[in-house]
Amino acid sequence: MASESELLQSVPTSLWIGGPVEATGGGTFPVHNPATGEVLTRVADATPEDAVRALDAAAAVQADWAATPSRERGEILRTVFDRITARAEEFALLMTLEMGKALPESRNEVRYGAEFFRWFAEEAVRVHGRYLHAPSGTGRIVVHKQPVGPCLAITPWNFPLAMGTRKIGPALAAGCTMIVKPASETPLTMLLLAQLCSEAGLPDGVLSVITTSRSGAVTGPLLTDPRLRKLTFTGSTEVGKKLIEASAHGLLRTSMELGGNAPFVVFDDADVDAAVQGAMLAKLRNGGEACTAANRFHVQNGVLEEFTTKFAEAMASSVSIGPGAEAGTTLGPLINEDQLNTVAELVDDAVAAGAQVRLGGKAPGGPGWFYPATILTDVPPHARILTEEVFGPVAPIVGFDTEEQGLAAANDTEYGLVSYVYTRDLDRALRIAEGLESGMVGVNRGVISDPAAPFGGVKASGFGREGGIEGIEEYLSTKYIALS
Numbered sequence: 291m292a293s294e295s296e297l298l299q300s301v302p303t304s305l306w307i308g309g310p311v312e313a314t315g316g317g318t319f320p321v322h323n324p325a326t327g328e329v330l331t332r333v334a335d336a337t338p339e340d341a342v343r344a345l346d347a348a349a350a351v352q353a354d355w356a357a358t359p360s361r362e363r364g365e366i367l368r369t370v371f372d373r374i375t376a377r378a379e380e381f382a383l384l385m386t387l388e389m390g391k392a393l394p395e396s397r398n399e400v401r402y403g404a405e406f407f408r409w410f411a412e413e414a415v416r417v418h419g420r421y422l423h424a425p426s427g428t429g430r431i432v433v434h435k436q437p438v439g440p441c442l443a444i445t446p447w448n449f450p451l452a453m454g455t456r457k458i459g460p461a462l463a464a465g466c467t468m469i470v471k472p473a474s475e476t477p478l479t480m481l482l483l484a485q486l487c488s489e490a491g492l493p494d495g496v497l498s499v500i501t502t503s504r505s506g507a508v509t510g511p512l513l514t515d516p517r518l519r520k521l522t523f524t525g526s527t528e529v530g531k532k533l534i535e536a537s538a539h540g541l542l543r544t545s546m547e548l549g550g551n552a553p554f555v556v557f558d559d560a561d562v563d564a565a566v567q568g569a570m571l572a573k574l575r576n577g578g579e580a581c582t583a584a585n586r587f588h589v590q591n592g593v594l595e596e597f598t599t600k601f602a603e604a605m606a607s608s609v610s611i612g613p614g615a616e617a618g619t620t621l622g623p624l625i626n627e628d629q630l631n632t633v634a635e636l637v638d639d640a641v642a643a644g645a646q647v648r649l650g651g652k653a654p655g656g657p658g659w660f661y662p663a664t665i666l667t668d669v670p671p672h673a674r675i676l677t678e679e680v681f682g683p684v685a686p687i688v689g690f691d692t693e694e695q696g697l698a699a700a701n702d703t704e705y706g707l708v709s710y711v712y713t714r715d716l717d718r719a720l721r722i723a724e725g726l727e728s729g730m731v732g733v734n735r736g737v738i739s740d741p742a743a744p745f746g747g748v749k750a751s752g753f754g755r756e757g758g759i760e761g762i763e764e765y766l767s768t769k770y771i772a773l774s
């Protein structure tokens with residue numbers, strides 16, 4: 291296993307357009323280590339012209355890639371899965387360095403992220419159409435699925451590998467080419483992945499990576515270029531809305547995986563110990579910087595104190611905060627100073643409104659952007675932390691009396707990505723799961739992500755699904771051929 295400095299020296303830092311290429315004008319921007327604030331390295335800073343070069347490359351090979359037998363496409367994807375898995379430690383350390391998360395979290399992400407290549411390697415050969423006789427007897431109907439065409443993927447920093455592979459896997463499996471614009475905070479993982487895809491036999495131009503510090507200016511020309519056919523975005527609701535507007539010009543197909551504000555609902559009849567275990571995962575996975583992170587805990591008053599006490603004990607005894615690459619760390623730093631300030635502000639606002647701090651609640655100070663695991667109780671309904679995405683290791687807990695009140699509180703949000711519910715009553719579990727306004731529900735589970743399941747939201751959490759058999763549909767268009 292390479293040392294940190296050897297690893298950083300081996301990772302590509304140029305753009306990836308049919309191989310490594312410098313940005314026009316030779317500009318670069320820094321990538322920071324959130325555990326220290328220091329510059330890890332610099333990467334190429336793409337210009338709008340570079341983005342168009344990537345689209346030129348994608349458009350040039352689109353027809354050949356679409357015509358490549360699906361078995362062959364699938365086998366390349368499977369080779370990528372094998373190679374990521376073989377180099378899992380490199381990917382994990384790289385993500386920890388640029389994003390901050392603890393190494394065990396990065397290892398989990400490598401397993402999860404790689405799995406999208408294996409899953410879609412298997413789905414590539416299962417794109418089916420239909421053949422039927424028109425009920426009117428007037429002819430035959432053939433339904434044929436074709437790749438949408440060149441796609442642009444814009445991804446966030448919180449899962450530098452998996453947020454890309456969830457898009458690249460199905461796009462390539464469907465026969466689409468793709469340009470990825472990773473978050474400027476975490477460009478290195480995606481550049482390493484592009485190099486590895488090339489080594490695995492992916493033809494030049496099928497996958498390009500453009501890194502930039504000027505996202506809007508660089509991706510803008512692509513969204514209005516008639517050769518681009520799809521935009522797939524994961525990130526904040528605010529940016530997602532802007533991109534939908536920009537995509538209207540070319541009537542692009544769009545998939546939007548946006549922000550979340552997940553409720554975690556615990557009923558009196560729940561197994562409280564299991565709920566605490568689930569809460570630890572739902573809150574602290576990825577240091578709370580996950581769109582699926584439980585943002586607010588609604589606990590029925592009969593078990594409110596027991597749940598709160600056990601949750602605080604579990605956090606106090608098992609969370610070890612520190613640089614993500616250090617042995618024993620379970621909670622790394624937040625991504626940057628802005629994020630640290632946002633989390634601190636939301637906690638301070640809740641406390642000023644009357645919330646009690648049961649655990650944590652104060653940033654330890656630099657270097658690095660650390661915030662401790664925190665539990666707030668007696669959080670008043672108007673506290674911002676109940677309505678805004680906290681994206682940090684902070685758990686606000688509020689009580690409720692009746693099932694109706696619990697469900698209403700859970701649904702009282704503009705978002706609708708995921709919800710969690712803990713109860714031993716199967717009827718209640720199904721009733722609540724059906725009543726929750728979210729694209730996904732975890733019943734007696736604190737982690738729900740699975741490459742074989744359709745991931746996605748409703749309301750302000752967006753539309754489109756990633757993973758499952760639905761994931762590849764996002765990259766296919768349907769053609770109807772009428773026969774006599």
Ligand code: NAP
Pocket residue numbers: 444445446447448449453471472473474475502503504505506507509524525526527529530532546547548549550580581582679707747751
């Ligand atoms: P963000 O600020 O929306 O950025 C996401 C991506 O969009 C980054 O690559 C960013 O580039 C780019 N971007 C920003 N402004 C742009 C513009 N005007 N035009 C084109 N691209 C632009 O979100 P984030 O802070 O990175 O990520 C956190 C958010 O992602 C949270 O809200 C979280 O819930 C959401 N998320 C959702 C899911 C899901 O599946 N639903 C999964 C993970 C995260 P720069 O880095 O250069 O700004």
